[in-house]
Amino acid sequence: MLERTHLTIIREVDRQGSLTAAANVLCLTQSALSHTVKKMEQHLGTAVWDREGRNLRLTQAGQYLLALANRVLPQMEHAEERMKQYAQGQRGTLRIGMECHPCYQWLLKVVSPYLARWPDVDVDVKQKFQFGGIGALFGYDIDILVTPDPLRKPGLCFEPVFDYEQVLVVGPGHRLAQLPFIPPEELADEVLITYPVEIDRLDIYNQFLMPANVMPKRHKVIETTDIMLQMVASGRGVAALPRWLVEEYAGKVAISPVRLGKRGIAKQIFLGVRETDAAIDYLKAFVELARESDWNATGKAV
Template identity: 35%
Template sequence: MQSQLELRHLKTLLALAECGSVSQAAKRVFLTQSALSHQLKALEEAYGLALFERKTQPLRFTPAGERLLALARDVAARVMQAERDLARLREGEAGELRIAVECHTCFDWLMPAMDAFRQHWPAVELDIVSGFHADPVGLLLTRRADLAICSEAEPQDGVVYQPLFAYEMVLIMAKDHPLAAKPVWQAGDFADETLIHYPVPDVMLDLVRKVLKPAGVNPARRTSELTVAIIQLVASRRGVAAMPFWAVKPYLDRGYIASARIGDAGLQSELYAALRQDDAGLAYMHDFLHTVREQSFATLPGLSVLA
């Protein structure tokens, strides 16, 4: 009997598992939501079984869907390994990948991705350019780095940007803060607060750049280099902060702090990988970006696809 399954079906199932919704999965595999829904419906009709439970958030697979998802993970891993082997035959196994970052919370997802990448490309020299860099793209152009993690894709000659993912920034505050029960904060709610943030320029703070500055709100400030220090200051009512949801979720789950959405639609931030145009075709560079996305969507809560 000829199988109904195609590689595109397996990719769709993986995207559904990683993104948790049909709309986000459609973006991940570059389809419209309608086209992806039609693909799933056709697959379910072919097998006479539902693959996931509708109207659940995040999406939940049925036993039939879980079985195909397991197959998808196995096949995807084998395909990627075969393609790596072919790339090594074509380009060689060695190379250098020095990474510069501008975000203090990048290491939460960057280190696991680097560990997975080392298993794929053991002969590629992988390193992080020491220190925090306000202009990591500048390090590319002076060849002091080979890849830069940045929050904006500003056009520059000789540099290409690859989207990694988007995520929500949430407000965190002490559990006994007077506004702890308020689910959504607007710009004006920050006026009488002390805003705690990393010691970076305002242009690199999405809360200031996208929310407070347009509203003419300029609260008192306090800075700290360490994420855990910011969380401790917030918990002890020294101020409030805006942090990625995935970075503070463990503290929220333990009831250490409280959180709120920033603005009715939430405050969305983005991360991109910048690399030199003449390096964009390198197989190990492409694989590193794939590994970052795969690891991040699999382990960090609340990510969304960045077009």
């Protein structure tokens, strides 16, 4: 019979790269782990790894079992943690995944009243996922996904929580600052600063530049909002960000928002959850609180 222990071993050997390292993590001797692996392969009637000197390479059967382990084990671990929390009279931890780099300021304004209303629920925020945000939801690594670009999949539901406009951010005295709106071709001579996100997922590219067959002079990647805006303020480039975020920083940094195109770029932030979890009280309360928050032009909850 295929057991959870077998899946755990397969996952850990893949993570650590060797039986020796996996044995240390699993608190086993190498001989004990090797014996378990041998019995598992005998029982399954097929090899899980091919031995190439000191290296191990998953066979086709091993690759199938690894994929199974990566799907099943996180769900079991999540269920065990949830049961432990129930047994201790706790509601649990709300794990929020972020696919929206500039949304931390918004998230903080939602989390603060949420924690006050739900004192027996902890909040954790994750930004990097092994299989992307959707994979993290399906894999039970997170409970809520914050994203401006929902990918509709069976088993998931997405709720829009607020609208915003994506704008170009320029520094003081920039040649584009006084324009009523920016045509795409105006960015051909600009250094465009963005978060470290694939180009095909950046709105400034897929909704503005690429349809007009225009590319910026140079593309620069910066991870943090504060540094990005300092770079813009110092004339080192331009950026595309939500208007509410730009307005919030405008009092601290010398920057200005300008509309992208005559009609602008309208966006929404969505919260995605698993359909099976949508009725959980503390998770549902977070979605409702986020949806009911009224956001004005400065990005402040009112």
